[in-house]
Amino acid sequence: MYQLRARDYDIAVGELPTGQRNKITDVPGLTVGHCTVDTEEHKTGVTVVLPCPENPFTHKLPAAAFVLNGFGKSLGLVQVEELGTLETPIALTNTLNVGLVHDAMVEYMIRRCQAEGVELRSVNPVVCECNDGGLNHIQKRAVGAEQVFSALAAADLDFQEGDVGAGKGMVCHGLKGGIGSASRLLDLDGKTYTLGALVLANHGRMADLTIGGEHIGPRLDAAKAAKESDVGSCIVLLATDLPLDARQLGRVARRASVGLARLGSFIGHGSGEVFLAFSTANSFDPREKAATRQVTAFHEEKMDLPFRAAAECVEEAILNCLFTARTCTGWDGKTVYSLPSLWRP
Numbered sequence: 001m002y003q004l005r006a007r008d009y010d011i012a013v014g015e016l017p018t019g020q021r022n023k024i025t026d027v028p029g030l031t032v033g034h035c036t037v038d039t040e041e042h043k044t045g046v047t048v049v050l051p052c053p054e055n056p057f058t059h060k061l062p063a064a065a066f067v068l069n070g071f072g073k074s075l076g077l078v079q080v081e082e083l084g085t086l087e088t089p090i091a092l093t094n095t096l097n098v099g100l101v102h103d104a105m106v107e108y109m110i111r112r113c114q115a116e117g118v119e120l121r122s123v124n125p126v127v128c129e130c131n132d133g134g135l136n137h138i139q140k141r142a143v144g145a146e147q148v149f150s151a152l153a154a155a156d157l158d159f160q161e162g163d164v165g166a167g168k169g170m171v172c173h174g175l176k177g178g179i180g181s182a183s184r185l186l187d188l189d190g191k192t193y194t195l196g197a198l199v200l201a202n203h204g205r206m207a208d209l210t211i212g213g214e215h216i217g218p219r220l221d222a223a224k225a226a227k228e229s230d231v232g233s234c235i236v237l238l239a240t241d242l243p244l245d246a247r248q249l250g251r252v253a254r255r256a257s258v259g260l261a262r263l264g265s266f267i268g269h270g271s272g273e274v275f276l277a278f279s280t281a282n283s284f285d286p287r288e289k290a291a292t293r294q295v296t297a298f299h300e301e302k303m304d305l306p307f308r309a310a311a312e313c314v315e316e317a318i319l320n321c322l323f324t325a326r327t328c329t330g331w332d333g334k335t336v337y338s339l340p341s342l343w344r345p
Contacts, residue, residue: 003161006319009345011212013319014312019183022316024196025157026183027239029053029280032198033155034165034179035147041331044136046101046143047092047165047179048151049198049237051278055112057123058285060085063278064250068257072233072272075102076126084246086278088125089152092166092179092200092235095131097143102127104148128274130202130233132169135330162324166200169330171232172321173217173264174206174224176328176338180321184309186242188302195240195306197256197313201321202232203271208264211319216343217264224337230268234260234318236275238310243281243296248303253277255307259314277310 006013007022019026029052036045052059063086065077073095080086088109093101105125113120132138151165160179163170167178183196205228209217236256244252253275260273267273282295322339329335 003324006316006323009323011319011345013316014308016184016186016309016312019185019194019196021158022183023181024049024183024198024237024239027194027196027241027280030239031155031157032159033151033153034159035151035154036164036168037142037147038168041137041140042142043169043328043330044094044132044142045165045168046147046151047167047200048148048155049090050155051086051089051239052280052283055116055118056089057087057109057113057120058118058287059283060087060286061278061280061283062244062246062249063276064246064253066250066253066275068273068275069267069271071270072129072274073098074128074274076124079124080126080276086126088123090126090128090237090276091148092128093143094136094138094166094169095129096138097141098127098129100141100144101148104145107145108149108152126276128200128235130170130200130235132202134171134334135328135336136169137331161320163326163328167321170200170202171336172201172318173204173209175322176325176336177201178321178325180317180319180324182313182316182320184313186305186309193240193242195238195242195309195313197310197317198237199314199317199321200235201318203230203234204263204265205230208266210262210264220342224342229270230266231270233272236314238275238277239280240306241280242306243298244279244306245297248298249277249279251303252306252310255310256314258311259318262315263318
């Protein structure tokens with residue numbers, strides 16, 4: 001099903017060119033899968049990002065996390081920050097399902113490693129969350145192993161955005177939120193690299209919403225806003241095939257905050273902003289016995305380009321989320337309206 005995104009409304013963010021799909025999966029090797037739980041009681045789900053076609057446990061990738069506001073319950077970020085590596089797919093879900101999703105990701109990695117004859121005694125799944133309790137009967141915890149394995153099996157180059165997967169019950173700037181994505185192409189030394197973003201957007205106030213520099217929030221029907229305070233959280237995943245090391249990836253991850261700010265979020269007390277960046281370049285197999293390994297390093301003085309790409313991608317990914325999400329009525333009868341139902345450029 002084709003979805004109308006920001007550029008279909010003649011809203012183009014920034015100056016860098018997009019990838020073929022304008023999604024995080026423009027980074028070679030990445031796939032994304034959803035499982036959506038959409039019933040009378042539940043508006044929730046899980047979204048997974050597979051960072052490479054190989055087993056990430058034996059092809060560890062440089063990675064870094066940055067927590068702008070720590071009102072969140074993510075798992076796995078401590079080891080990512082300490083070791084600077086990613087070794088599993090990344091899962092996104094709702095707040096009270098983090099433990100069940102983490103358990104399912106452990107089981108997935110055990111099965112995958114067993115099938116490949118790889119010994120696994122410890123593993124660090126990354127699971128991030130936002131709270132969808134306004135639309136979803138969150139206490140009943142509808143996301144478990146079945147849904148996680150379904151999302152993993154569905155992972156593909158193209159994927160839906162908006163109120164799908166982990167985004168089904170999310171609210172962004174008082175409007176229906178969820179999953180959004182975007183990408184940018186970077187030309188360096190005659191070679192084209194890609195940087196992409198995927199967001200789980202559940203943050204912001206309607207009154208603050210700004211699109212393309214136009215402060216549209218006050219013109220929307222405030223009576224239909226889902227909330228008045230900047231609460232709920234935003235998870236940002238950034239991926240690239242640029243050969244950035246973990247420290248540089250941390251610097252790139254911080255620039256996700258620019259994309260949020262340009263849309264009007266001031267990162268409220270109750271909103272957990274958690275950003276994770278990884279590179280598919282310079283993967284390594286921990287089973288190798290050599291004490292050193294060769295890597296390709298990225299010139300520090302060229303970092304402005306990935307910084308700009310990250311900021312542009314995050315801003316457009318959130319816009320794509322807002323334009324693709326549909327009006328949704330939750331388990332207790334509350335309705336959250338989509339952006340296109342209240343405003344058209």
